Amino acid sequence: MHTPRANWAIFILYSFTVLVIFVVALISPALRQTFYAPLRDWILPKPKPIEISVLYSTEKEAWLNEVIADFEKSDARVNGRPVQVTLEKMGSREIYLSVLDGTRKPDVISPASSLQIAILQDQSAGKFPVPVVNLADRQSCRSIVTTPLVVVAWQERADVLWGGNPNSHMWTRLQEAVLNPQGWNSYGHPEWGYLKFGHTDPLKSNSGFMTILLMTYNYIGKTSGLTSADILSDTAYQQWFLDFESTITQFEQSTGPLMQKMVAYGPSTFDMVAVYEATAIEQAENAVGRYGELRVYYPPATVWSDHPFCVLNADWVTPEKAEASNLFIDYLSSKPVQEIALMKYGFRPVDPSVVLTQPGSPFERYTANGFQADLSGLPTVEVPSGNVLNTLLEFWSRNVQR
Amino acid sequence: MKRLQVTLAVMMTFSLLISACQGGISLGKKITVSIVYGSEKQAWLEPLVAEYNAANHKTAEGSTIVVEATPMGSIESVDAIIGGTMQPTVWSPASSVYVPVANAEWRKTHSDDLVADNPKDLVLSPVVIAMWEPMARALGWPDKQLGWADIAGLAVSDEGWAAYGYPEWGVFKFGHTHPGYSNSGIVSIIAEAYAGAGKQRGLTLDDLNDPKVSQFMVAVESSIIHYGVSTGFFADRMFERGPSYLSAAVMYENLVVAQESKRIEGTSQQLPVAAIYPKEGTFWSNHPYAILNAPWVTAEHKAAAQDFEAFLLDKPQQLKAIELGFRPADPSIPLTSPLDPQHGVDPAQPKTVLEIPPAEVISAIEALWKQVKKPVDLVLVVDTSGSMAGSKITAARSSLMQFISLLDDRDRIEIITFNSDLLTLTDLSPVSEKRQDAITRVSGIIESGNTRLYDATLLAYQELQDKADPKHIRSIVILSDGQDTASEKTLNDVLAVIGTGNLEGGNAIKMFTIAFGDDADKDILKQIAEATGGKQYDSTPENINKIYSEIATFF
Numbered sequence: 001m002h003t004p005r006a007n008w009a010i011f012i013l014y015s016f017t018v019l020v021i022f023v024v025a026l027i028s029p030a031l032r033q034t035f036y037a038p039l040r041d042w043i044l045p046k047p048k049p050i051e052i053s054v055l056y057s058t059e060k061e062a063w064l065n066e067v068i069a070d071f072e073k074s075d076a077r078v079n080g081r082p083v084q085v086t087l088e089k090m091g092s093r094e095i096y097l098s099v100l101d102g103t104r105k106p107d108v109i110s111p112a113s114s115l116q117i118a119i120l121q122d123q124s125a126g127k128f129p130v131p132v133v134n135l136a137d138r139q140s141c142r143s144i145v146t147t148p149l150v151v152v153a154w155q156e157r158a159d160v161l162w163g164g165n166p167n168s169h170m171w172t173r174l175q176e177a178v179l180n181p182q183g184w185n186s187y188g189h190p191e192w193g194y195l196k197f198g199h200t201d202p203l204k205s206n207s208g209f210m211t212i213l214l215m216t217y218n219y220i221g222k223t224s225g226l227t228s229a230d231i232l233s234d235t236a237y238q239q240w241f242l243d244f245e246s247t248i249t250q251f252e253q254s255t256g257p258l259m260q261k262m263v264a265y266g267p268s269t270f271d272m273v274a275v276y277e278a279t280a281i282e283q284a285e286n287a288v289g290r291y292g293e294l295r296v297y298y299p300p301a302t303v304w305s306d307h308p309f310c311v312l313n314a315d316w317v318t319p320e321k322a323e324a325s326n327l328f329i330d331y332l333s334s335k336p337v338q339e340i341a342l343m344k345y346g347f348r349p350v351d352p353s354v355v356l357t358q359p360g361s362p363f364e365r366y367t368a369n370g371f372q373a374d375l376s377g378l379p380t381v382e383v384p385s386g387n388v389l390n391t392l393l394e395f396w397s398r399n400v401q402r
Numbered sequence: 403m404k405r406l407q408v409t410l411a412v413m414m415t416f417s418l419l420i421s422a423c424q425g426g427i428s429l430g431k432k433i434t435v436s437i438v439y440g441s442e443k444q445a446w447l448e449p450l451v452a453e454y455n456a457a458n459h460k461t462a463e464g465s466t467i468v469v470e471a472t473p474m475g476s477i478e479s480v481d482a483i484i485g486g487t488m489q490p491t492v493w494s495p496a497s498s499v500y501v502p503v504a505n506a507e508w509r510k511t512h513s514d515d516l517v518a519d520n521p522k523d524l525v526l527s528p529v530v531i532a533m534w535e536p537m538a539r540a541l542g543w544p545d546k547q548l549g550w551a552d553i554a555g556l557a558v559s560d561e562g563w564a565a566y567g568y569p570e571w572g573v574f575k576f577g578h579t580h581p582g583y584s585n586s587g588i589v590s591i592i593a594e595a596y597a598g599a600g601k602q603r604g605l606t607l608d609d610l611n612d613p614k615v616s617q618f619m620v621a622v623e624s625s626i627i628h629y630g631v632s633t634g635f636f637a638d639r640m641f642e643r644g645p646s647y648l649s650a651a652v653m654y655e656n657l658v659v660a661q662e663s664k665r666i667e668g669t670s671q672q673l674p675v676a677a678i679y680p681k682e683g684t685f686w687s688n689h690p691y692a693i694l695n696a697p698w699v700t701a702e703h704k705a706a707a708q709d710f711e712a713f714l715l716d717k718p719q720q721l722k723a724i725e726l727g728f729r730p731a732d733p734s735i736p737l738t739s740p741l742d743p744q745h746g747v748d749p750a751q752p753k754t755v756l757e758i759p760p761a762e763v764i765s766a767i768e769a770l771w772k773q774v775k776k777p778v779d780l781v782l783v784v785d786t787s788g789s790m791a792g793s794k795i796t797a798a799r800s801s802l803m804q805f806i807s808l809l810d811d812r813d814r815i816e817i818i819t820f821n822s823d824l825l826t827l828t829d830l831s832p833v834s835e836k837r838q839d840a841i842t843r844v845s846g847i848i849e850s851g852n853t854r855l856y857d858a859t860l861l862a863y864q865e866l867q868d869k870a871d872p873k874h875i876r877s878i879v880i881l882s883d884g885q886d887t888a889s890e891k892t893l894n895d896v897l898a899v900i901g902t903g904n905l906e907g908g909n910a911i912k913m914f915t916i917a918f919g920d921d922a923d924k925d926i927l928k929q930i931a932e933a934t935g936g937k938q939y940d941s942t943p944e945n946i947n948k949i950y951s952e953i954a955t956f957f
Binding site for chain 2: 183184191192193194196247249250252253257260263264265266267268269283285286287289290291292
């Protein structure tokens with residue numbers, strides 16, 4: 001039992017401590033956060049979160065799933081309301097089709113490339129009061145990571161075909177080779193059968209779409225200014241293109257599985273495939289010690305899978321949601337998140353301060369496989385208007401689709 | 403005090419009930435994922451199904467997922483699905499080769515594909531020609547690349563192995579499964595058609611009309627010892643019975659690895675086997691996991707099936723596949739032992755593949771094969787003793803009638819019934835001349851008297867010895883429901899006579915015996931069948947139809 005005097009002393013000490021904590025908490029923001037916020041949350045109703053929905057293309061799945069948790073932890077808020085992101089993966093074409101036909105009303109879309117944004121911009125014109133996307137507005141539509149289209153080949157076979165690196169006629173040479181009735185026999189290797197090239201289904205996968213665009217530009221001999229007339233009126237091109245495509249019996253629906261098949265089945269099934277550089281990086285390690293060396297080849301002119309994140313210019317995207325969306329996109333552009341995209345997933349960050357060739361990066365580890373960090377000398381073809389792109393897809397869909 | 407005890411007991415019962423409900427034990431919902439799969443992956447899949455079921459996986463709706471997996475010939479199973487007799491959630495054939503045909507057939511009555519999207523591969527294994535290594539070496543392997551054309555050359559040669567300095571090996575004996583039932587059968591005949599046309603891609607219907615294609619196929623098929631329902635069965639037969647039975651057979655690389663593992667461990671005493679990757683190209687057995695796009699597959703079924711798929715594609719399960727000789731579908735797993743030359747295989751092969759032809763070309767190849775396949779000279783021996791009375795004789799009649807309808811026009815049959823007497827219902831002659839007549843005669847058989855099994859067996863054997871064409875498959879199918887009670891000859895007499903066929907190895911007269919009902923002498927029927935390289939079946943009036951159908955796959 002304490003004496004009454006001791007009880008009195010304990011009471012004073014206790015009251016004093018509480019008073020000190022209260023005063024410090026009022027003065028120090030950090031402590032206020034610690035003590036006051038839980039109290040407030042406990043007493044007051046929680047602010048309703050701002051929910052934003054993001055439809056994104058499958059290539060970014062692993063990266064986004066890895067970094068989303070840290071965004072949630074960062075407690076980003078707009079007008080005091082926390083931001084909650086719902087991510088949903090989808091094929092790039094499906095993304096814009098679902099917006100166009102009204103079945104989905106996302107706040108942000110991120111297909112694999114600007115090709116889909118161009119089509120959406122073009123086709124939404126008649127359906128919405130204002131275009132739902134605008135690539136020219138860098139604030140609402142930003143590329144976050146990039147990766148170019150490459151051709152991945154078994155080096156032993158590519159060496160026989162190209163004797164080093166392919167020249168500016170890569171696609172036309174490849175077309176001749178896949179159609180050669182003697183196959184690899186013409187190159188002194190009857191045991192390799194026919195040259196088998198693969199790309200994904202352009203209607204389902206952006207890399208297939210980019211491949212047929214590059215093939216078309218290369219044959220027509222341009223790197224910009226592709227028109228619908230080039231596609232629809234040039235019968236020599238059509239013949240050339242359809243012959244090329246006739247050698248592909250099955251189009252994979254997605255780039256990742258195509259590259260996995262390349263590695264799992266080996267050169268018996270695909271001598272070469274057109275995929276993203278990042279997809280090739282993902283499998284570079286797996287290919288070691290399997291069927292020989294895999295090597296990447298950059299086409300004479302490429303097109304970039306630039307992963308635009310676009311906040312839709314639509315009535316369901318309130319100013320608050322737009323602001324919340326931008327917070328999320330800012331987070332994805334932040335250096336640590338960009339570094340993860342590079343180091344673990346082989347994407348090229350848009351943040352120029354992230355060094356591509358830093359130790360441990362894929363561009364440092366796989367130089368022997370032909371990966372090049374510096375592509376400043378590589379020409380890029382112009383992304384045609386949505387109308388022209390759609391003509392190309394339609395042409396493929398009518399004449400090739402299986 | 404007593405009251406307290408009662409209260410406690412009631413409380414305990416209550417809490418037990420509550421915990422049982424929470425745990426979902428036995429009271430929870432279940433969802434069944436039924437899978438029909440190519441039997442080649444049975445050794446891999448069966449233990450994994452048990453492991454998965456034991457772990458009580460659940461769907462988002464809270465149902466416990468129960469996987470029921472049934473091995474079945476890849477072509478046979480999809481025919482059953484399209485025919486409406488089977489409604490599985492997942493079809494996992496040995497390869498994707500037949501998918502276009504399955505979709506084309508399905509679309510005749512549906513607006514969509516049965517196998518939509520590209521299913522994921524579970525495991526991989528190239529289609530190879532498995533040949534006894536000394537024989538492969540005699541042909542110049544491994545320095546010389548061998549192919550389908552070499553097989554055709556050997557098959558048509560009257561000299562057989564003597565042409566290569568090995569007369570003791572006799573003629574070239576080849577095997578592939580029945581294309582109407584099994585994936586390796588269908589890929590064998592597609593490869594034959596390609597080789598006959600001298601192509602590796604772009605095979606057309608016009609190519610198939612070129613006589614050189616059918617001539618090539620006739621040549622290869624002439625060396626077939628018999629067909630069969632599953633590739634695994636073929637491999638077992640070859641590796642049990644040795645080089646005198648079969649020189650080479652079309653199978654999968656993993657089956658060669660499995661056999662070589664046994665040989666290295668000392669559990670098989672056979673010669674080594676080599677996997678030959680045909681130089682013209684081959685096909686992959688890629689074991690696609692097709693969640694069917696069919697009305698009976700609900701969204702929850704699909705989700706449950708995907709959960710099992712993810713389990714199978716997970717690393718530990720993929721690593722188990724390597725041990726069994728498969729190449730994993732997961733490219734992050736290196737191709738290590740036993741995928742090596744010590745186990746008869748070359749992981750750097752194959753160098754090229756044949757293009758999968760369009761559905762209509764595959765169907766036309768199947769039709770062409772029916773015209774060029776090796777015909778069978780067959781004696782059907784049927785027990786009509788008194789004990790067959792009732793449902794047995796009724797079931798025997800109808801299944802025999804069905805069996806006769808499955809035979810091809812060029813096949814020849816003879817039908818012998820036995821009780822106290824031996825009666826030849828119809829002599830050996832082509833089915834085309836008498837299909838309906840034979841069916842009518844079978845429909846009229848009646849039971850009475852004793853069982854002269856041995857005498858009937860010997861008579862059938864003698865008939866084939868005397869009348870059959872040695873270039874045909876020669877076979878006897880015996881159905882008996884009881885012990886021999888009245889024969890003049892003994893079992894030893896029978897075994898002595900059929901034993902002389904051993905000199906012909908796989909080309910000997912083969913007997914398939916059906917022990918019908920519980921009183922049949924299974925042991926004796928087994929001895930008779932196995933002495934010839936045939937097979938013994940246990941049967942009842944309920945499943946006799948199925949047994950006859952399986953026997954039909956050998957021809």
